[in-house]
Amino acid sequence: MDLPAKAKNISVILQKPKYAGNIGAAARAAKNMGMSNLVVAGSAKYDQEEIKKRSTHLAADVVEKIKYVDDISAALDKFSFIVGTTARKGAARGPFFTPRTIAEKITVVSQNNKVALLFGPEDTGLTNDELRYCHAVVVIPSSRKFSSLNLSHAVMIMCYEIFLASLPAGTEMPPKLARSSEMEDMYEQIKTVLTKIGFLNPQNPDYWMTHIRRFFNRTSLLARDVKIIRGICRQIQWYNNQKNT
Amino acid sequence: MDLPAKAKNISVILQKPKYAGNIGAAARAAKNMGMSNLVVAGSAKYDQEEIKKRSTHLAADVVEKIKYVDDISAALDKFSFIVGTTARKGAARGPFFTPRTIAEKITVVSQNNKVALLFGPEDTGLTNDELRYCHAVVVIPSSRKFSSLNLSHAVMIMCYEIFLASLPAGTEMPPKLARSSEMEDMYEQIKTVLTKIGFLNPQNPDYWMTHIRRFFNRTSLLARDVKIIRGICRQIQWYNNQKNT
Structure with missing residues (x-):
């Protein structure tokens, strides 16, 4: 199976990540789910060895073509559908989508539009200002007592849901039961x-x-x-x- | 919302993990999704500081009560439904379930049975011998060109699907549209x-x-x-x- 064409239209954008390891792990997660466009926004410098270690050699191609841009508006310029991720359900930030709901929409929109999956820094997440760029805001469901996900885990869940939504129906082969x-x-x-x-x-x-x-x-x-x-x-x-x- | 009772019946079992960091990241992933039982099988010693760093303080309680056991049969003794995860679709290993399908079953079975989610080492995964303990084997869908997931990412996807399957229907609040x-x-x-x-x-x-x-x-x-x-x-x-x- 080749990557579905739409995956080429989808980019993972990390706004000011703090840890190089998370960039590497996010690259691997994206690659696992057939996506290979990663953009890192912000002026920080990252330990490239740490990125490579955590991405593993199998996602080396994704790491090699990471786009580093200074600020978020430059990162988002070319995108027509921007999906932000947040753990905070402030009243002014909704309406919120689940990863599963938005994944269905993304598979359609990405057919002929560039889609950005935007993730904020590990400690603070996306600010209200940053969320204003977004056409849709996603909250990943989690146990209420403990809602902050690791950055690469959040990337994985979003990419996983999009990958699943992209699979043609019936891809899940049920075991062949006896007649x-x-x-x-x-x-x-x-x-x-x-x-x-x-x-x-x-x-x-x-x-x-x-x-x-x-x-x-x-x-x-x-x-x-x-x-x-x-x-x-x-x-x-x-x-x-x-x-x- | 309290944890659903069934989460208490579900344990994440890591068979001979190689990296302490992955144990910590798996603890955090489990906790995010309302699960707190983690078992590590094998005789290796792990850097406890690395585990704590990657679990973050928020999953400290999960890390504190990790059960370390020498071998897999001791780890699995008490479980009635064991779900293995593999990336390799050898003919003798199926039938295979997807995380989503098995999650539905686990929410039911876990109501009055202890359920183990079993994950193999980062490099080799579960062996055929280890998979023989399993009542069901799961393959996490991924892009065929690149199928090996990070250990904690695999744990996250399994726990995420179970958490979602445990939510009462209608938990996903669609935005209130105008009449x-x-x-x-x-x-x-x-x-x-x-x-x-x-x-x-x-x-x-x-x-x-x-x-x-x-x-x-x-x-x-x-x-x-x-x-x-x-x-x-x-x-x-x-x-x-x-x-x-």
Whole structure:
């Protein structure tokens, strides 16, 4: 699978991050989710070795093309849809979106618009002034007693939700469950074997079979589970035949 | 909001993590999402200062009660539902769940069972032997070209999905949109004002009004947006009246 084209239109923008390690970790998180545009705003200098260490070599390409710009307005110039992230739900800052809701919107908007995901500094987050640039403000749901996320964790959750929203429906392959006919053939075989070895009463085999059916149905057998169980049944029959000859 | 009871039944278990920093970051991630049970398996010794630094003081309570155990079977002893995480989709390892699917199941199972979220070492992940302990195996979706997530990022995504699945439905407050009657009153007022100032042709006011309606409807006005717009209309009327007297 190639990156969906829209990922190229999405940038992660870190406003005045304090720790180089978080820049590296954010680069890795973005890359994990198929995004590779990272912008760092502010005049601070960062330890490039620390950035590389935390991004790991696998996100080296993202790190190499990080754009460093002096201020946030320069960082945001080219974007048409800017999504800010905040942990503080001040009245003047809403309405708030969840990552999941905004991700749906971003997959659409990013098809032909440049989208910025804007994150504030680790300690203070985005200011009200910075949030005014934003077309939408996201609050990542968290336990109320402890709401401040690590910067790279916040980046990860946003990129993860966007990546998931971008996947075509049905990408999540449910395991291939056994068909009813396979199940019935298996039950027939189990009944034969268990009757043969005297586990089931031939007068009323269905008493225990009902329990066995309930157990197997509850566990949602895969096609390959059925094959294994039938293999065991066959082996019991074979062994009995050997013994009896 | 207190932690949902089920969170108390869920533990994050790190199998032989290599870096103390990741233990701290995982503690913080868990705490962010309302979970506080962390187990570290393996005989390694970790730099406690590094753990505390990365967990931050806010997750200090989680760090203080980390359980260190020598091996994975001791770590898993008490759990009834064990969820492993892997990046490798070997044929023998499935069926695989997504974090979102398994989160739904965990919210139910954790109501009266102890649930373990098991994560392998940073470099190798869980082995096949370790995955055999698991009742379910999760693969976190990621861009195929780059699938290995940072350990604490993987912990964050799992805990985030479980936290979201635990929220009662409707927790996500959609912004309060304006009611149709509020919109219609506003349009009536706009029409009056725009006719008064000569923007609309009194013979055919609806030509431009249709465009204006389309614009406002597309943006999903909030109740408070309507108040602001009507306030501006009133002010235009007031100003005109002043001028005309």
